[in-house]
Amino acid sequence: MSFINYSSREINCKIVYYGPGLCGKTTNLQYIYNKTNPETKGKLISLSTETDRTLFFDFLPLSLGEIRGFKTRFHLYTVPGQVFYDASRKLILKGVDGVVFVADSQVERMEANMESYENLKTNLAEQGYDLAKVPSVVQYNKRDLPNAVAVEELRGVLNTRGVPEYQAVAPTGVGVFDTLKAVAKLVLTELKKGG
Amino acid sequence: MGTQLVMYDEEYNRINAVCDRLTKDANAKVVFLVDKNGQLISASGQTQNIDTTSLASLTAGNVAAMGGLAKLIGENEFPNQIHEGARESLYMTIVGSRVVLVVIFESSTSLGLVRLRVKKASDELAKIFEALLKKTESPGGMASPFAEISDDDIDNLFSE
Numbered sequence A: 001m002s003f004i005n006y007s008s009r010e011i012n013c014k015i016v017y018y019g020p021g022l023c024g025k026t027t028n029l030q031y032i033y034n035k036t037n038p039e040t041k042g043k044l045i046s047l048s049t050e051t052d053r054t055l056f057f058d059f060l061p062l063s064l065g066e067i068r069g070f071k072t073r074f075h076l077y078t079v080p081g082q083v084f085y086d087a088s089r090k091l092i093l094k095g096v097d098g099v100v101f102v103a104d105s106q107v108e109r110m111e112a113n114m115e116s117y118e119n120l121k122t123n124l125a126e127q128g129y130d131l132a133k134v135p136s137v138v139q140y141n142k143r144d145l146p147n148a149v150a151v152e153e154l155r156g157v158l159n160t161r162g163v164p165e166y167q168a169v170a171p172t173g174v175g176v177f178d179t180l181k182a183v184a185k186l187v188l189t190e191l192k193k194g195g
Numbered sequence B: 001m002g003t004q005l006v007m008y009d010e011e012y013n014r015i016n017a018v019c020d021r022l023t024k025d026a027n028a029k030v031v032f033l034v035d036k037n038g039q040l041i042s043a044s045g046q047t048q049n050i051d052t053t054s055l056a057s058l059t060a061g062n063v064a065a066m067g068g069l070a071k072l073i074g075e076n077e078f079p080n081q082i083h084e085g086a087r088e089s090l091y092m093t094i095v096g097s098r099v100v101l102v103v104i105f106e107s108s109t110s111l112g113l114v115r116l117r118v119k120k121a122s123d124e125l126a127k128i129f130e131a132l133l134k135k136t137e138s139p140g141g142m143a144s145p146f147a148e149i150s151d152d153d154i155d156n157l158f159s160e
């Protein structure tokens, strides 16, 4: 839920990266963190296990610049993708303004993608959100791997709504900023409508 | 999607005044106010060496996790939390269900004093936030500055 401060002239929005375990959510944030100017970003906070799996969330605050005299800030979060961390995922979705669904393109992760996608819808619905109405984009990650499924097939199950979609290789940054810009745009456009 | 948090000059000044006063009265090092979604609302005291954005997000994560635990055991939430460190301690209290008041103080400061002052401040803050919510929900509320933005404005943000 965005926070508009007329006094300090700031607007803060929350974007959540969702998707199955190991699909590359944390890698997206790490790439963004490494490639942005120090003055536009805060610390990247990762609450993770010894083996670098997200335990609770990753958090990265970014400033995008000003719109009509208001500083726009985006708070990027990732959820833990492992199935048994569902309680944590629900908490992180609270107050979300935009969602990036990161899919793992590998054929053996198709079921995990679908399960996570359903889980996203369920958890949003529990809080009274409808995925169809929340600004969202889909990222098909791990396009570099030989066992990647054709995009048409991924789209057929994960993007029947036809939201903006991007192919990505998160460790090298392919598609990472395109994805972020697209969701940020949708969120701002929604604010414009909602105002 | 619930009501968006909106802040205006009048309430913002009142909130900052309450936090400033609490910092002095409770002999605190820092006082800050965070919304439950992790956005920083106000910070008073010696904030120079503190990463307030990270602090806000972790506070919200902590309160969310404790709230989840509370529900598991049949409580609605744990309204107050105290974390005692060797040198610094941290007291968190939930204000009117939407915001969290956090006080950081030296462990030598009396916890009783902190509790007492926090209680008073949080009652005042709860009233201010109630008024704020009413204002936001009233149809004559201030128009969003975003109602007039153009697609170009949005594109320009991403132009580098």
Ligand SMILES: Nc1nc2c(ncn2[C@@H]2O[C@H](COP(=O)(O)OP(=O)(O)OP(=O)(O)O)[C@@H](O)[C@H]2O)c(=O)[nH]1
Pocket (backbone or CB within 6 Å): A019, A020, A021, A022, A023, A024, A025, A026, A027, A028, A052, A053, A054, A055, A078, A079, A080, A081, A082, A141, A142, A143, A144, A145, A168, A169, A170, A171
């Ligand atoms: N080949 C390849 N590897 C990737 C890609 N994206 C991420 N990885 C690797 O996949 C592994 C898991 O990535 P993470 O970003 O930690 O995955 P996650 O989605 O945060 O996983 P959880 O925290 O468990 O939910 C890491 O070793 C990454 O380097 C990609 O596009 N291609």
Ligand SMILES: [Mg+2]
Pocket (backbone or CB within 6 Å): A025, A026, A027, A053, A054, A078, A079, A080, A081
């Ligand atoms: Mg992760």
